Amino acid sequence: MAIDIYKINPEFRDIMPKEIIDLEENATWAQNQKKPRGIKEMPDTKEILEEHSLCAGCPEAAALRYVLAALPKPEETIIVNSTGCTSLMFPHIALHTVHSLFGNQNAVATGIKRVLDWRFPDIEKDVVVLAGDGATVDIGLDYTLQSFFRQENITTICFDNEVYANTGGQESGATPKGQVFKMAPTGKKFEKVKMWELATTAGCHYTMNMTASAPKAVAKAVREAILVAREIGPTFLNIYTPCILEIGLSANEGLGEMKDQDKDRFASYKFVSPEAEEFLKKCKEEGKL
């Protein structure tokens, strides 16, 4: 997408909301191509996301901002999401986004990415899947893993809050063993599914398990994962974004919860394939990272 395409019709300028005018006047997308876009610019580069509609203090809302701030080429990025809390945010995002069905996100993303490669052979277009743990680990597991097997050039990000939050707090495959949630009234009977290990086994070239406690770490992972997906093959990030409502925390306690989990269920796991490692080294030398 050409940056200067985002022009307001002068006839309508006087009735446009302030943020739309800001979008035209202050867009920084073009600059982002020269130097890595990052967390530092978040307060004043709001062209992709300004408001959100999640609960106050929701770590998912923060993590989404980190992801959007880290996109290497937002004006050529398409995000495919799935049903759940994240799907409430996507109407606010100034990118082409798709909500299709619950669980089919990696299949839809596959179709989009392959057709964009066909239609625009000379333009790098990034396709990113962003879905919750229910969509990724349970209902969409087949389609997620199959896209890894097929070596699709897409980045899959799972916002893992270990619960079906949007439907009111039911156990998911990512819920830790023993946790009492709805549909698990006596506690979950089996272990949390280690989706990051499955992703590595299934052929991802860059896999991480982490929390969203450190914004810069999330941004770095997102950027590296997208660059690797573009050139080499599928990548997967599992990011803990706790549902503070369902685990009984208040709005200011999300960060503390993520920090605690940095040392526990979300202790850093990172896999980078040899090809991806070599490629990332090259990216660093070229100043893309």
Added chain:
Amino acid sequence: MASIKDMTDTHNWSGQKLVTADHMLFEAPREKHFMTGSEVLKEAVKRCTVDASVSYPITPQSEAAHLIGELWAEGYVGMYFRGENEFGVMAEVAGCAMAGARTITTTSGPGTLRAMENFPQWSGTRIPCQLILMARGINSPLTIQPDNLEVTFMLETGCMIWYAENVQELFDMSIAAFIVAEKPDVHVPIVTVVDGFFVSHTRESVMLPADDIALFPYEPYKAPLPPIDSETPPGRFLRDPFVMKSNYISYATHASWQWEVRSAVERSRRYAKHFLKGLVHVTGSEDAEIAFVTCGTASHQAKEAERELMKHGIKSKVIKLRTIRPFPKEELLKELEGVKHIFVPEFNVVGWLEKEVKTALHNNHTANIVGGPRVAGGMSLPAEAILKEVFEHINVEGK
């Protein structure tokens, strides 16, 4: 493999001369060939400048799906792969079409039902992709035989549904289907149905235009919704994610969108009328008091029954419905003028076509409607069975 960069104003990426659908369907000289439904579908796709196809095997459509794969290997189709199952395939097809591709896939019976959640999503997203449905039984115990019960599940998905009788119709319809589905004021998915095995596996003579011509490509920027390709600016104008909210605006939006999808299907009538040369085709005696209302291969059997009845001195006619969605109510009523007995022979146990006919005729027509004969599970529908049904009912009424 093909490259879109080889496309010019006059030729597509595989070097075929670009022509209009009118030229392809009505003007280009044709030659006689002898082939199956699966083979003829390959020939149709070859002439349609198709960007993308995703496949998954299931009896009896597998051959059609892998023949499209051959077209990809030969450079006629832009992108092709085998998906993981029908739910995945229909989601992949949605992705392809949303990203601006002319897209086709095929499935049958249980595959259709596995993929079902996708079809209303397809129409809701207003993608003009084409599904070739080779109808097959869906009952348990496992059957792979012809039976079109699955079509009843597709009727209210918001997709257009056309029904081809034979190999020739499959060729012409599947070409016209892309063009009608892609009209900006229509722009909904289209399901082209044939009866599995009877059409997919039967070799018939068929008239085909040369294969050095192909349809002009799909133009995604004429779509009512912008393609998901980051080429047009996204509108971040939505201050509330109304889709999830429980309020009147949300309900009204969903309701009006569903009406709009159905209206789009209705708006396809005039295009379908042109490219299909009418939404119904009639054979037999114009002044007959007995009519068979049919679709698919049941039409063929009914035509045979019509000829047999003629030998007994009984006039009848066959009204073949070529579109099921939109349902050709007006055309049907017109052809039924003066008809006293309507028979609806079908390849399923529930009689979905009979229900459709009865709904259309309710309070509009006084003819006696007989839902039958019906066969299912792979049984054939001999003309004798149709004759028996006719004689039983005519005798009952003392004629």
